[in-house]
Amino acid sequence: MSDYDAVLVFDGDCPFCSAAASALRRLRDVGAISWEDDAAQTFLRAQFGEAPFALVLADRRTGTVYVGRDAARELCDRAGMPTLVQDIVGENYESVADAIRTVTGMDGDPDPYHGTFPLAENADAAFDELVANAGHTVKVRG
Numbered sequence: 001m002s003d004y005d006a007v008l009v010f011d012g013d014c015p016f017c018s019a020a021a022s023a024l025r026r027l028r029d030v031g032a033i034s035w036e037d038d039a040a041q042t043f044l045r046a047q048f049g050e051a052p053f054a055l056v057l058a059d060r061r062t063g064t065v066y067v068g069r070d071a072a073r074e075l076c077d078r079a080g081m082p083t084l085v086q087d088i089v090g091e092n093y094e095s096v097a098d099a100i101r102t103v104t105g106m107d108g109d110p111d112p113y114h115g116t117f118p119l120a121e122n123a124d125a126a127f128d129e130l131v132a133n134a135g136h137t138v139k140v141r142g
Contacts, residue, residue, distance in 0.1 A: 004031035006059035007127075007134045008075065009040045030057075030078065031134030039126070039133040047123035054113040060127050068114035 008030060033040045035053065043058065044051040047065055057071040058064075066074045119127075 003029065004131045004134055005029045005061040006031075006057055007130050008032045008071070009035050009044065009056040009058070009130075011035050011053065011055075031131060033130060033134040037133055039129045043123055043126045043130045046126045047117070047120050048113075052113040056113075058119065058123070058127065058130065060119065060124065063119045063124075065117045065119055065123070066115075067117065070114055070116050 006029065010032060011034075035041075035044075035051075041051050044056065047056075047058070052067070054068050055071040057066040057074055059066070
């Protein structure tokens with residue numbers, strides 16, 4: 001099993017999400033897993049009662065789950081990106097994702113989940129499986 005403190009759940013078909021996930025190369029303690037993976041689905045249902053189609057960064061060490069624009073902003077912060085980049089990514093999360101989906105012809109939109117949430121007890125119980133199925137290098141599909 002790996003030593004990830006945090007795991008990013010992302011849409012492997014979305015170029016924007018995959019680009020955000022590529023920032024993980026700078027972060028040794030953060031793994032990544034596709035939203036479609038069974039362990040990701042289990043974790044999301046345990047955290048939210050459903051599996052929102054959104055960028056999610058779950059951090060067991062801090063007991064925090066970052067979602068949507070907050071997940072993108074937190075990734076930028078952890079990867080050492082300048083504050084300006086963090087603000088641009090965070091504030092323009094939906095418009096950037098929409099533009100990329102339009103240009104690439106991707107179907108579907110992310111669910112409007114944003115914010116930071118405490119790690120739910122049921123989600124904490126599912127975290128080990130999430131970590132076990134996460135990887136440090138993400139595969140970009142499409």
